[in-house]
Amino acid sequence: MEKKRMRLFGTTKDVEMQFDSFLDTLSDGAISFRAGVTTYLETGSGHSDFAGKQQQIIDLEHKGDELRRLIEHQLYTLALIPDFRGDVLSMLEDLDALLNVMKENMVSIGTEAPNFPKEWHSDVHQLAEDVGSAVESAVLASRAFLRDVQSVRDHLHKVMFYEKEADKHADKLKRAIFASALPLAEKSHLRRFVDKIDQIADQAEDVADWLSIYTIKRSD
Amino acid sequence: MDLTIFLYLSSGLFLGWSLGANDAANVFGTAVASRMIKFRTAAIIITVGVIIGAVISGAGAAHTLSKLGAINALGGAFMAAFAAAAVVAWLTVLGLPVSTTQAIVGAIIGWNFFTGSATDFTVFKTICATWVLSPLLTCIFSYVIYLGVMKVLTRSKIHIIRQDAWTRMALLVAGVLGSYSLGANNIGNVMGVFIGANPFKDLDLGLFDFSGLQQLFLLGGVAISVGVFTYAKKVMLTVGSEIAPLTPVGAFVVVIATSLVLLLFASEDLEFALASMGLPTIPLVPVSSSQAVVGGVIGIGLIKNARNIKWGVVGRITWAWVQTPIVSALVCYVFLFVLQNVFGQTVYNPVEYRLSKQVLARHAEKMDVTKLDVLSDKAFPSSGKLKSAIDAALPDIDYKAELKLIDDALVEGITVDPAKFKDLEKMQVLDSEQLDALKKLSGKTFTYRWQLVQALADGTPRWQLKDKTVLNKPYNKEIQKSLDIVMDTYTPKMK
Structure with missing residues (x-):
């Protein structure tokens, strides 16, 4: 009996740590993404520094997938949180999708090497900053949903703010791209990357929207 | 079996x-x-x-x-x-x-x-x-x-x-x-x-x-x-x-x-x-x-x-x-x-209720028993019939007091059989004082259950119920349970 009790609480601690680990991974992914974009703008795709950043985010994406699967498995097999299991599973899937899309972006940048002229570097850098901040705020909101449901709203508010900032910078960049004398093919290529990076913030906003609904359900 | x-x-x-x-x-x-x-x-x-x-x-x-x-x-x-x-x-x-x-x-x-x-x-x-x-x-x-x-x-x-x-x-x-x-x-x-x-x-x-x-x-x-x-x-x-x-x-x-x-x-x-x-x-x-x-x-x-x-x-x-x-x-x-x-099974055993002089005397304080003298020593085959008779003779009787009177009028004829003392001792519920008081009644027969309860209470204070207060409740409950066990031992088992 004593052993079983220990195991029960041991498992609880394990799952709690897995949740924390998953959210840490996502947060690391956001930092890594920002650093990757900065490195790319400074060194280009062929440099080993960028390759290192790219590999880092690929590893984080794998780690995130593994942790998500592990948590989902535990939630189902141990029949944990029956009332919010569906919501928490969706939240995990959505957060994992954020990590995936950041990895895809980084891989695409490495493969396609979009050629941003130097005068736009600060705007691209700022876009990546906004996107990273939106993802980090979504992570903080998710953490709050698990522990401190009352402060979720504060973080959600920040996600919305950074998403709007990202939109503004994306818009500014796209206008500059199409106002430039670059060939149309290159304009389209750069615009695709701006949209792709901006899409990460849009996805973070989707996570925030769902979280606000889950929060209403939890506080009800 | x-x-x-x-x-x-x-x-x-x-x-x-x-x-x-x-x-x-x-x-x-x-x-x-x-x-x-x-x-x-x-x-x-x-x-x-x-x-x-x-x-x-x-x-x-x-x-x-x-x-x-x-x-x-x-x-x-x-x-x-x-x-x-x-x-x-x-x-x-x-x-x-x-x-x-x-x-x-x-x-x-x-x-x-x-x-x-x-x-x-x-x-x-x-x-x-x-x-x-x-x-x-x-x-x-x-x-x-x-x-x-x-x-x-x-x-x-x-x-x-x-x-x-x-x-x-x-x-x-x-x-x-x-x-x-x-x-x-x-x-x-x-x-x-x-x-x-x-x-x-x-x-x-x-x-x-x-x-x-x-x-x-x-x-x-x-x-x-x-x-x-x-x-x-x-x-x-x-x-x-x-x-x-x-x-x-x-x-x-x-x-x-x-x-x-x-x-x-x-x-x-x-x-x-x-x-x-x-x-x-x-x-x-x-x-x-x-x-x-x-x-x-x-x-x-x-x-x-x-x-x-x-x-x-x-x-x-x-x-x-x-x-x-x-x-x-x-x-x-x-x-x-x-x-x-249809199946010819016994669903109740005949009982007898009798308002003897002793029963009426026991309730004299709570009701005007003189009006019930007409029922005295008459046998009734069920508590319902006795109740109807009491209601007719004393229409303004208190409901609870009437039910208590009916309970006390049930004729049981309990004989304290000495052969059962061993069983009671084995159960280890009654203390020695209570058992001694019971043994003193060996062989005696009581028409009514309350008479046996009264005789036990007269034998030792350990059989006496205390005043009805919250603090006395557990004590009285314990005495009542012991009394129930004695009654279960001496009254005929369900047939």
């Missing part, structure tokens, strides 16, 4: 099955419906808890007989238990939580009507009070407790997974305790009436003795458990999810609120503890856990959103409560008629 006893026992087992199928919802209904505890896990815990509760509580000699003990023939007890079981079973099939005790009370009233016995109608008042008070009190308690618990949980910032584990553990612990008390409190209702006709013999298993009574109660516990496994889920889901949606924390609050209401408003132990500390006591009110748990769920529903409460389901449940004792009484009446007239 007379095998017909096993046939009679079958209705007790059926009652046990019904009780298990219906009352398991009081213990684990909310936990199972909120998906915190699997039905199979809950059923296993209830099985173990009920059997341990039944057997251990059965081992205590201070065990009180069931309400069905009022019936004086095994055939009648069989049918009353069967009628109560049938009504509870039918309402269980419909998935409605009802009180088994109220079904039994209804069945006894049916037997009273059939045999022309006088019925204490204040019991209906008590049952009606239970219908209102149990859900109302638990509703208020669960409402307040839920608000408090949510405030604490919000402030404590516990991880959702940890909160889940703690709630699960709390539900399990509450379920284990609830299962034990379900077995301990209800085994008397299920098997108590058959104690007098127990076919099982004591077994010496080397390390411990397994008494016949424990074997009988084990059988009852198994019947309750079979009821839980085979049919409890439906009522559980009605309680835990059909009235209003319930979160795991809500499920736990309902269990706690129900236990608190039972503890505060129905526990004589708490009343005694408060009185002995010089604190004001909480008035005891009749409460039923089946009805309390429904109020608890409504309380949580009111906090969440009153529109979520399915008042249609609540209405159906309330209607089932009202029907339980009434239908039980009717079914019992009809079944008794069939059993007696």
Whole structure:
């Protein structure tokens, strides 16, 4: 009996740590993404520094997938949180999708090497900053949903703010791209990357929207 | 061994099955419906808890007989238990939580009507009070407790997974305790009436003795458990999810609120503890856990959103409560008629009521007994007939005093048989003073039960009841239980 009790609480601690680990991974992914974009703008795709950043985010994406699967498995097999299991599973899937899309972006940048002229570097850098901040705020909101449901709203508010900032910078960049004398093919290529990076913030906003609904359900 | 006893026992087992199928919802209904505890896990815990509760509580000699003990023939007890079981079973099939005790009370009233016995109608008042008070009190308690618990949980910032584990553990612990008390409190209702006709013999298993009574109660516990496994889920889901949606924390609050209401408003132990500390006591009110748990769920529903409460389901449940004792009484009446007239079974043993001079003198202070002189020494074949005669002679008699007078007029002819002293000593319930006082009456015969009680009280203060105060309640209860054991030993067993 004593052993079983220990195991029960041991498992609880394990799952709690897995949740924390998953959210840490996502947060690391956001930092890594920002650093990757900065490195790319400074060194280009062929440099080993960028390759290192790219590999880092690929590893984080794998780690995130593994942790998500592990948590989902535990939630189902141990029949944990029956009332919010569906919501928490969706939240995990959505957060994992954020990590995936950041990895895809980084891989695409490495493969396609979009050629941003130097005068736009600060705007691209700022876009990546906004996107990273939106993802980090979504992570903080998710953490709050698990522990401190009352402060979720504060973080959600920040996600919305950074998403709007990202939109503004994306818009500014796209206008500059199409106002430039670059060939149309290159304009389209750069615009695709701006949209792709901006899409990460849009996805973070989707996570925030769902979280606000889950929060209403939890506080009800 | 007379095998017909096993046939009679079958209705007790059926009652046990019904009780298990219906009352398991009081213990684990909310936990199972909120998906915190699997039905199979809950059923296993209830099985173990009920059997341990039944057997251990059965081992205590201070065990009180069931309400069905009022019936004086095994055939009648069989049918009353069967009628109560049938009504509870039918309402269980419909998935409605009802009180088994109220079904039994209804069945006894049916037997009273059939045999022309006088019925204490204040019991209906008590049952009606239970219908209102149990859900109302638990509703208020669960409402307040839920608000408090949510405030604490919000402030404590516990991880959702940890909160889940703690709630699960709390539900399990509450379920284990609830299962034990379900077995301990209800085994008397299920098997108590058959104690007098127990076919099982004591077994010496080397390390411990397994008494016949424990074997009988084990059988009852198994019947309750079979009821839980085979049919409890439906009522559980009605309680835990059909009235209003319930979160795991809500499920736990309902269990706690129900236990608190039972503890505060129905526990004589708490009343005694408060009185002995010089604190004001909480008035005891009749409460039923089946009805309390429904109020608890409504309380949580009111906090969440009153529109979520399915008042249609609540209405159906309330209607089932009202029907339980009434239908039980009717079914019992009809079944008794069939059993007696079609199957030729004895459903009651003839009794005699006689208002002797001694009985009248005993009640002289409370009523004008001179008006009852016309009935003096007349024999009446039932308490109902005696009551009609008393009502005619003394129309303005106090209801309770009349029922007490009728009780005292039952002619039993109890002879204190010295051969049974050994059995009483073996039970180790009576102290030496009490036994000595009883032995002094060896061979004497008493027409009325109260005469033997009086003679015992004259023999030693250890047989005397104290004044009716809260502080004297436990003492008087103990004396009363010892008296019951003596009476059970010397009065003829149910036939």
